[in-house]
Amino acid sequence: MDVYFAYETDGRFCRLDAEESGHCCRVLRHRSGDEINVIDGLGTMYRCRLTDDNPKGAEAEVLETFPGWGGHPYRLTVACCPTKNNDRFEWFVEKATEIGVDRIVPTIGERSERKVYKTDRAVRIALSATKQSLKARIPEIADPISVKDFIQISPLASLGRNDMKESLKLIAYCFEGDTKRISIQEALNDYEGDDITVLIGPEGDFSPEEARLALEHGYIPVHLGTSRLRTETAAVLAATAVYLTF
Numbered sequence: 001m002d003v004y005f006a007y008e009t010d011g012r013f014c015r016l017d018a019e020e021s022g023h024c025c026r027v028l029r030h031r032s033g034d035e036i037n038v039i040d041g042l043g044t045m046y047r048c049r050l051t052d053d054n055p056k057g058a059e060a061e062v063l064e065t066f067p068g069w070g071g072h073p074y075r076l077t078v079a080c081c082p083t084k085n086n087d088r089f090e091w092f093v094e095k096a097t098e099i100g101v102d103r104i105v106p107t108i109g110e111r112s113e114r115k116v117y118k119t120d121r122a123v124r125i126a127l128s129a130t131k132q133s134l135k136a137r138i139p140e141i142a143d144p145i146s147v148k149d150f151i152q153i154s155p156l157a158s159l160g161r162n163d164m165k166e167s168l169k170l171i172a173y174c175f176e177g178d179t180k181r182i183s184i185q186e187a188l189n190d191y192e193g194d195d196i197t198v199l200i201g202p203e204g205d206f207s208p209e210e211a212r213l214a215l216e217h218g219y220i221p222v223h224l225g226t227s228r229l230r231t232e233t234a235a236v237l238a239a240t241a242v243y244l245t246f
Helices: 018-027 086-099 120-132 147-153 184-190 208-216 231-245
Strands: 003-005 013-015 035-039 044-052 059-067 075-080 103-108 168-172 195-200 220-223
Touching: 003 018, 003 120, 013 044, 035 059, 075 086, 075 231, 086 103, 086 120, 086 231, 103 120, 103 147, 147 195, 147 208, 168 184, 168 208, 168 231, 184 220, 184 231, 195 231
Parallel strands: 003 035, 075 103, 075 195, 168 195, 168 220
Antiparallel strands: 013 059, 035 044, 044 059
């Protein structure tokens, strides 16, 4: 099943950009009158009839609309520190998109080896993975932000375990001392809402100050099992845990 992304749609017609048009009309040789499937990136898929097979600017008439196509019953934000090897972070973006994520936030920690991250390639990878996995909503790739700023601008979650219906915020960190961690699965099973944020640190983990700040802002410390995981593996595992729970 081929899926195309329309940068412009009014509910009656979809217009493809040059890249999508070229793939549709030049590579796959669709012609006017053919039916194609188009997503708007916001959650809706349209069954369309191609009305203009211009490979630089194709247009299609909407025949049927499918809201929430390929969606999931939760809202997941994964805030993850970009890895020193950029390919590894891009792998995470691709796989998390295929699994089901709504927002990816590149966070820069005090111990991050990569202090600068450009989102251009990640945006393209997320679009490709969205189409490949038959989804209509493209996850947001946010601008990079420091770990501390992300923690402090996020809505405050309740510090009590009995009031987590609005938002569940989790931090995967190798806490030492008296700080108790629970498994991510236990945290998800105890949660009655559908809005989840997971914070994943860099190769050198969060600093103690970042971890302390997260706890003060309502983050629950969790572990992802007994194995020592790379940053990108931990982020994908967290997304998978949410997907399988809901």
